[in-house]
Amino acid sequence: MQFTELVENLKRGQSGVVDFKIEKNPVILSAASLDKANENEISFLDKNSPLNLKNLLKTSQASALLLPANDAFIIEIVNQLSFDWILLKEPKIAFAETLDFLYPSEREREGIHKSAVIGENVKIGPGVSIGANVYIGDDTEIGAETIIHAGVVVYKKVKIGAKNLIHANSVIHSGSSLGDECVINSNAVIGGEGFGFVPTSNGWKKMPQVGIVILKSKVEVGSGSTIDRPSVGETIIGEDTKIDNLVQIGHGVTTGRGCAMAAQVGIAGGAEIGDGVILAGQVGVSNKVRVGDRVIASSKTGIVSNIEAGKVISGFPAIPNKLWLRCSANFKKLPEIAKAIRQLDRKNAR
Amino acid sequence: MQFTELVENLKRGQSGVVDFKIEKNPVILSAASLDKANENEISFLDKNSPLNLKNLLKTSQASALLLPANDAFIIEIVNQLSFDWILLKEPKIAFAETLDFLYPSEREREGIHKSAVIGENVKIGPGVSIGANVYIGDDTEIGAETIIHAGVVVYKKVKIGAKNLIHANSVIHSGSSLGDECVINSNAVIGGEGFGFVPTSNGWKKMPQVGIVILKSKVEVGSGSTIDRPSVGETIIGEDTKIDNLVQIGHGVTTGRGCAMAAQVGIAGGAEIGDGVILAGQVGVSNKVRVGDRVIASSKTGIVSNIEAGKVISGFPAIPNKLWLRCSANFKKLPEIAKAIRQLDRKNAR
Amino acid sequence: MQFTELVENLKRGQSGVVDFKIEKNPVILSAASLDKANENEISFLDKNSPLNLKNLLKTSQASALLLPANDAFIIEIVNQLSFDWILLKEPKIAFAETLDFLYPSEREREGIHKSAVIGENVKIGPGVSIGANVYIGDDTEIGAETIIHAGVVVYKKVKIGAKNLIHANSVIHSGSSLGDECVINSNAVIGGEGFGFVPTSNGWKKMPQVGIVILKSKVEVGSGSTIDRPSVGETIIGEDTKIDNLVQIGHGVTTGRGCAMAAQVGIAGGAEIGDGVILAGQVGVSNKVRVGDRVIASSKTGIVSNIEAGKVISGFPAIPNKLWLRCSANFKKLPEIAKAIRQLDRKNAR
DSSP states (O other): OBHHHHHHHHHTSSSOEEEEEOSSOOBOOEEOOTTTOOTTEEEEOOTTOOHHHHHGGGTOOOSEEEEESSOHHHHHHHHTSOOEEEEESOHHHHHHHHHHHHSOOOOOOOEEOTTOEEOTTOEEOTTOEEOTTOEEOTTOEEOTTOEEOTTOEEOTTOEEOSSOEEOTTOEEOTTOEEOSSOEEOTTOEEEEEOOOEEEETTEEEEOOOOOEEEEOTTOEEOTTOEEEEOSSSEEEEOTTOEEOTTOEEOTTOEEOSSOEEOTTOEEOTTOEEOTTOEEOTTOEEOTTOEEOTTOEEOTTOEEOSOBOTTOEEETTTTEEHHHHHHHHHHHTTHHHHHHHHHHHHHHHHO | OBHHHHHHHHHTSSSOEEEEEOSSOOBOOEEOOTTTOOTTEEEEOOTTOOHHHHHGGGTOOOSEEEEESSOHHHHHHHHTSOOEEEEESOHHHHHHHHHHHHSOOOOOOOEEOTTOEEOTTOEEOTTOEEOTTOEEOTTOEEOTTOEEOTTOEEOTTOEEOSSOEEOTTOEEOTTOEEOSSOEEOTTOEEEEEOOOEEEETTEEEEOOOOOEEEEOTTOEEOTTOEEEEOSSSEEEEOTTOEEOTTOEEOTTOEEOSSOEEOTTOEEOTTOEEOTTOEEOTTOEEOTTOEEOTTOEEOTTOEEOSOBOTTOEEETTTTEEHHHHHHHHHHHTTHHHHHHHHHHHHHHHHO | OBHHHHHHHHHTSSSOEEEEEOSSOOBOOEEOOTTTOOTTEEEEOOTTOOHHHHHGGGTOOOSEEEEESSOHHHHHHHHTSOOEEEEESOHHHHHHHHHHHHSOOOOOOOEEOTTOEEOTTOEEOTTOEEOTTOEEOTTOEEOTTOEEOTTOEEOTTOEEOSSOEEOTTOEEOTTOEEOSSOEEOTTOEEEEEOOOEEEETTEEEEOOOOOEEEEOTTOEEOTTOEEEEOSSSEEEEOTTOEEOTTOEEOTTOEEOTTOEEOTTOEEOTTOEEOTTOEEOTTOEEOTTOEEOTTOEEOTTOEEOSOBOTTOEEETTTTEEHHHHHHHHHHHTTHHHHHHHHHHHHHHHHO
16 A cells, blocks of 8 residues: 555544655555564554653654654654654554554455354354354344354354354354444353352252343454353343453443453443443452443452442552552551551650 | 242242232243333342332332242332232242243253264263264263253263253363263363473473362353363362352362352462352462361452461451451551651651 | 382483482382372472471372482481382472373374364374364464364464464464464463454544464463454564463563463563563553563562562562562551551640
8 A cells, every 4th residue: 555545545534634744655565563663564653652652763664654743742753754654633543544454354255164053043144154163053143244253152042243253162152142243252152151059058059040141233252251141131231342351241240332341350240330431451340339431440450339430440449549549659658657656656655 | 830830839949938929810921130020020039138129119010029028118018019929038049949940941952963073982871962063082971961062072081970061162171070960161171281380490391280170060160261180189179169250270179069159260279178168259269278168258359378167358368358348448548547647756756 | 110110210301319219119100199199109299398298208108209309307207118219309390200201191193083174275294183173274384293182273374383282172363373382271262353442432443453473382371361462563472481271461462481370360462571470370460561580470469560570579569579468467457557546646636
């Protein structure tokens, strides 16, 4: 792709082209980070990059750059150098769009691999690709242009919408429902049975888990993540919610739209997560807790009670992030604090 | 199922029917939570439910209710309304039994799917179901009425008892042994090799892991969970122990009977867990630690040393739960505490 | 194996044979721990074993022992007993070598199982074993003597070196590269897409993940672990680095040589891990953080900023281990500390 072509493409996108400089009009063949890019490669700098990243501009071998507008320091550097560049309101979005242009996703072969096993009364839409050794249970529906990779197991009575991408060896249990344009990464498990056991004098009595899991459209589920179905009713993942690897979503959880849950997050049964909630890595949410819209929890936070919308929280049990930072700074001083009290005590005892 | 039939069924169960009211004798078609139930649905309220749940009774559309005996507030509400109800010593057990009646588990087709690959000298009991693309290694035994879903891989010389339910794409390694009535959920790994490496001047020397994993009867293992085999001897999961999703059980761990381990718990090699131990989500147990019978650890607890039977613990390192609650409450005050000391110091210096 | 034969074998190994006693020259058939060993079994005691383990020597039924040299207490015990023994500089390495002798790994059948599906232009080296229901994508290379167990899915354009061992139902994504002698345990996912989404006014814009994952030689990846590919460039796991079960390695992470990461560790995108780093269970590393060579982090540590080489750290946020131990000891006293301050305040107010 010629640089001029990229400029025209980005103008039609969402990244807000502010200005650009075309000098050599290089051919862009691929993309790389600033320190690793070579000739015919494009790189980017995000808004508010730290100084050490900005200084990499001076030595970068990239042929073209996507840069934040309104950064005098960056403009000054690049004006002394011979890059072709584009200034953007959102350089990171521009980089994502550029990768889409440079690396269009390969079409999988349409059709059903001869080793796949398809149950009875399965409805398969046009343009669907079903890979080797896939198993599809009875009465399941698969929408148009959905791609199912090798080794996937879909149980009975599952509804899969259009343009879903389901990676190898993942499992989707009976009754589950996927909207459109979802991505299920490898070895994820959707709709496995919730963990419900009632203590009795004879040991655990299993609470049957006869509910279902619903993934709205544009949900993505990471490799090895597990989303359980409830005893009755539904576990619901809201539209455009993105779930990283090895995340556990318990039975009967509901999440709003546009959430992001980083790797190894665990959400216990019945918790209600609002819209736009962001949970960093290894966060835990206790059962039946309500987490308000746009709450942000930093890594390893333990949320054990309801959190109001918009809060930024940390620690276990979760407290406001700023308070937690000050408490943590003082935690390190606990031996000194204890010593100071012993000394004050002694003085007062005199 | 007619309501009267349900009453008779529950009388034969473990939930302790105390009283019931039959007025409309509705047909019960399904079950739902109190706020979502509609006509011809049954719902329940557990013992010691909070007031906001009890108040849902006033607006619930359910046709029948399972309720705790001896709760005057509840009795008063329902006597003003037209539900048919059953009062029970254990309404949650009654609800579990009711789900069993309403949703009898579907029988899988008996027999071996033609795409399954069965090794040499495999013994398969009567009534066994083996799904599509399953692989069973040589010299393995599968007991009567066990169900193995699509994509499961069983290595060599595995012993699987009767009435086990093994979900899709899970893996059971050589030499492992399962009792009867176990449930292995999707993508779980039983008997993978333990993590053992000895540092040498040439890098890590692998400690061979030639032991096995034994699951006693009625063990359940969650989706994506992993139970490792040890270098020598056995990893043993005691009867009726229930393990949630994404749990790691290290090599040589032993657990007692009737334990429950919530999602993302990790138990390091050689730990000994007693009977009836309950570990909440994301708890960690260090290697070779002994956790006594009936210990309860709240979420994210880190158990780094032996714990006596019956203790309720929290925090990292684990301390008694009540102490931890008070310490956590004071953790939030650390900035104030530090400030108070500075002030006292200044006063004393005068 | 006769005991005399074992002595000769160990002399050729790395464990440093210092002395030995041959009295009965027993046949060694298997190995077991000191408390469980029976006749014709060998057991070992490691250097610096605690007294309760050493005392097990007095009652052990083992026929032969691997023991640390230079431990007068042990020598005295065993001289009163009738074991045949070998004294070693590294008894644990000797035990690992002994297990290698006693339990030589079974050769898998060479060749491609007839149920495996092999893509176009796949290069398969001599002595390769490919199990049942495996799928290998187009343009993939598999080096000599590599063993691929049942149900594994390898996408397109993957390079797999020689003598790799790939366990059941694991998944290796397009473009990934494995060196020689790696072990991929069951249900692991190598090269799944990184978790990258950019917020826009229309919801999340996906950052395409077009990079690859490179595992150098002798890397081991535990059951259910996930290693993501980055948007551009590589995720690299250094030679001889060992990764336990359910570990998450984010997109663009690099690790050095000879690291060990215990179960449920999570490393966020772009983190740089040095050589010989040891991370205990459930440790988290924040994105883009640098962890210096030979850093050791105890369990549940949260590493949120760069750590210098050689440090031993604990806690969240991570602080020096010794400081953390003292702080944790004082954390338990927070209620007393708060009370002491209230009392001092009152005294001072008088």
